[in-house]
Amino acid sequence: MTEVGIKLVFSLTQIAVVLGIVLLTVMILTLAERKVLGWMQDRMGPMEVGPYGVLQPIADGLKLFFKEDIVPAGANKFLFSLAPILALVPALIGFAVIPFGPNKTIELFGYQFQPFVISDINIGILYILAFTSIGAYGIILGGWASNSKYSLLGGLRSAAQVISYELNVGLAIVGVLLLAGSLSLVKITEAQAGGFWHWYVFAFPFPQIFAFVVYVISSVAETNRLPFDLPEAESELVAGFFTEYSGMRFAFFFLAEYANMILVSCIAAALFLGGWNAPYPGTLLPESLAWVEGVMWFTVKVYFFLFLFFWLRATLPRLRYDQLMRFGWKVMLPIALGNILVTSIAAYLFPR
Amino acid sequence: MSLLFFLYFACVIVVTSVLVVALRNPVYSALALLIMFFHVAGLYVTLHAEFLAAVQIIVYAGAILVLYLFVVMLLNVKRDERYHVQAPAAAFLGLVLFTEIVLLAFQRTYQTGAAGPPEVESAGNTETIGEVLYSTYLFPFEIASLILLVAMIGAIILAKKTLAEPRQP
Numbered sequence: 001m002t003e004v005g006i007k008l009v010f011s012l013t014q015i016a017v018v019l020g021i022v023l024l025t026v027m028i029l030t031l032a033e034r035k036v037l038g039w040m041q042d043r044m045g046p047m048e049v050g051p052y053g054v055l056q057p058i059a060d061g062l063k064l065f066f067k068e069d070i071v072p073a074g075a076n077k078f079l080f081s082l083a084p085i086l087a088l089v090p091a092l093i094g095f096a097v098i099p100f101g102p103n104k105t106i107e108l109f110g111y112q113f114q115p116f117v118i119s120d121i122n123i124g125i126l127y128i129l130a131f132t133s134i135g136a137y138g139i140i141l142g143g144w145a146s147n148s149k150y151s152l153l154g155g156l157r158s159a160a161q162v163i164s165y166e167l168n169v170g171l172a173i174v175g176v177l178l179l180a181g182s183l184s185l186v187k188i189t190e191a192q193a194g195g196f197w198h199w200y201v202f203a204f205p206f207p208q209i210f211a212f213v214v215y216v217i218s219s220v221a222e223t224n225r226l227p228f229d230l231p232e233a234e235s236e237l238v239a240g241f242f243t244e245y246s247g248m249r250f251a252f253f254f255l256a257e258y259a260n261m262i263l264v265s266c267i268a269a270a271l272f273l274g275g276w277n278a279p280y281p282g283t284l285l286p287e288s289l290a291w292v293e294g295v296m297w298f299t300v301k302v303y304f305f306l307f308l309f310f311w312l313r314a315t316l317p318r319l320r321y322d323q324l325m326r327f328g329w330k331v332m333l334p335i336a337l338g339n340i341l342v343t344s345i346a347a348y349l350f351p352r
Numbered sequence: 353m354s355l356l357f358f359l360y361f362a363c364v365i366v367v368t369s370v371l372v373v374a375l376r377n378p379v380y381s382a383l384a385l386l387i388m389f390f391h392v393a394g395l396y397v398t399l400h401a402e403f404l405a406a407v408q409i410i411v412y413a414g415a416i417l418v419l420y421l422f423v424v425m426l427l428n429v430k431r432d433e434r435y436h437v438q439a440p441a442a443a444f445l446g447l448v449l450f451t452e453i454v455l456l457a458f459q460r461t462y463q464t465g466a467a468g469p470p471e472v473e474s475a476g477n478t479e480t481i482g483e484v485l486y487s488t489y490l491f492p493f494e495i496a497s498l499i500l501l502v503a504m505i506g507a508i509i510l511a512k513k514t515l516a517e518p519r520q521p
C-alpha cells in the first residue's frame with residue numbers, strides 16, 4: 001500500500017507541476033502575443049499595467065473571473081456549460097506523455113521515477129492524437145448549444161476544419177514513426193540524440209522536411225489560429241463558436257486554444273527537432289547537470305514554434321473557407337501521403 | 353481489481369448504449385455514444401490492447417461521431433419525424449436475440465482467465481498487431497482495403513456528377 005501511496009503522491013506532484021508550468025506559459029503567451037504583434041506593427045503593445053505591461057495577464061485573468069456569467073435565452077444550459085470543459089480537458093491531458101527533459105530515472109524512497117515525463121506509455125503519440133480529436137466536441141457543442149447562428153456556423157466550420165487537418169497531422173507524423181520504429185515520444189526523442197543532423201527534419205535516410213512543413217501548417221490549422229481561424233473569423237462570424245460565451249467559460253475556451261498551441265509545439269519539437277537533445281553531440285554541462293541543458297533546449301524549441309504562431313498571425317491574411325478545404329485535401333494530403341511512400345522505401349532500403 | 357474495472361466499463365457501456373436509442377434529443381444520443389466509445393476503449397486498455405484503444409477513440413469518437421453530429425446539426429431533425437412504427441419488427445428481433453442469449457447462457461462453456469495471446473506482453477502491442485495483420489491476416493486485410501477503395505470511388509462518382517454525365521446520350 002505504501003508503494004502505491006508514494007507513487008501516487010509523486011505522480012500528483014508531477015501533474016501539478018506540469019499543469020502549473022503550462023498555465024503559466026499560457027499567461028506569458030497572452031502577453032507575449034500582444035507584445036510581439038505590437039512590435040511587428042510598430043506599436044508598443046500593452047504598457048499600462050505594471051512596468052512594460054508585464055502584469056497585463058493577471059489583470060485580464062481577474063477581469064474574466066469577475067465578469068458576469070451569461071447563459072443566453074434558448075441555449076441548452078447543460079451542453080453550454082459542458083462545452084468549455086470538453087474543450088479544455090483534452091488540451092491539457094495530452095501533456096501527460098510529453099517528455100520535457102532527458103529520460104533518466106531517479107530513486108526516491110527506494111522506488112524508480114521518471115522526473116521529466118508523467119507517463120511514458122508505448123502509444124504516446126496516438127494518445128495525444130486521440131485526445132486532440134476530442135477537443136473538436138467542445139467547439140461543436142459550444143456552437144450548437146449557444147442557440148445562435150454565428151456560433152453554429154463557427155462550430156460547423158471548425159468541425160470540418162479540425163477533421164480535415166487532423167488527418168494531415170496524423171499522416172505527417174507517420175514518416176517519423178517509420179524512422180523511429182516506436183510510438184513512444186521518449187523513444188522517438190532518444191533516437192534523435194547526437195547532433196542536429198540526427199534530428200528527423202534532416203535525418204538520413206530520408207529527411208522529414210516535407211512532413212515537418214505539412215505538420216506545422218496543419219497544426220496551425222488545427223488550433224484554429226490565423227491564417228486558418230475560420231471558426232472564429234471576427235469579420236464574418238462576430239467571434240465564431242464562442243460568441244455567446246462570457247466570463248470564466250470564455251476563459252476556458254481561451255485557455256484551451258493556448259494550451260493546444262503549446263501542445264502542438266511540444267510535439268513538433270519532440271518529433272522533428274530532437275526534443276531535449278542539443279544541436280551538438282553530447283552536452284556541455286557535466287553529467288549531473290545535463291538535464292538543465294536538456295530542459296533548456298526543449299524550452300527554446302517550443303518557444304520557437306510559439307513565436308512562429310505569432311509571426312504567422314502578424315504576417316498572413318485569413319484564407320477563404322473553400323481555399324482552406326482545397327488546400328488541406330488537395331495539397332497537404334498528397335504531400336503527406338507521398339512522404340509516407342518515399343520514407344517507407346528509404347527505411348526499407350536502409351534499415352537501422 | 354480487473355474484474356471491478358470490467359464491471360464498471362460493462363455497466364456504463366450497457367447503460368449508455370440504451371441511452372443512445374432511448375434519448376429523444378439526437379445530440380444527447382451522440383454524446384451518450386461518445387461516452388460509450390470511451391468505455392469500450394477502456395475495456396481494450398484493461399485487455400492490454402492500448403493500440404486498439406487509441407485507434408478506437410481516433411476513428412470512432414474523433415472522426416465518425418463528429419461527422420454524425422455535423423449531419424444532425426445541419427439537418428436540424430424534427431423530433432416527431434424521426435420515429436416510425438417499428439414496434440413489431442423490434443419485438444421480433446428482440447425475441448430472436450433474447451432466445452439466443454438464453455440458449456448461450458444454458459450451454460455454460462465460459463472461458464475464464466486470460467484470453468489474449470501471451471506474446472502481446474513481450475513484443476509490444478502495436479508491433480504484434482502489425483506483424484499479425486501483414487502475415488496471418490494479410491488476405492482479409494487486403495479485402496478490407498479493396499472494399500474501402502470501392503466505397504471511395506463510389507463516393508467520388510456520386511459527388512462528381514460531371515464525370516457521369518458525358519456517358520448519357
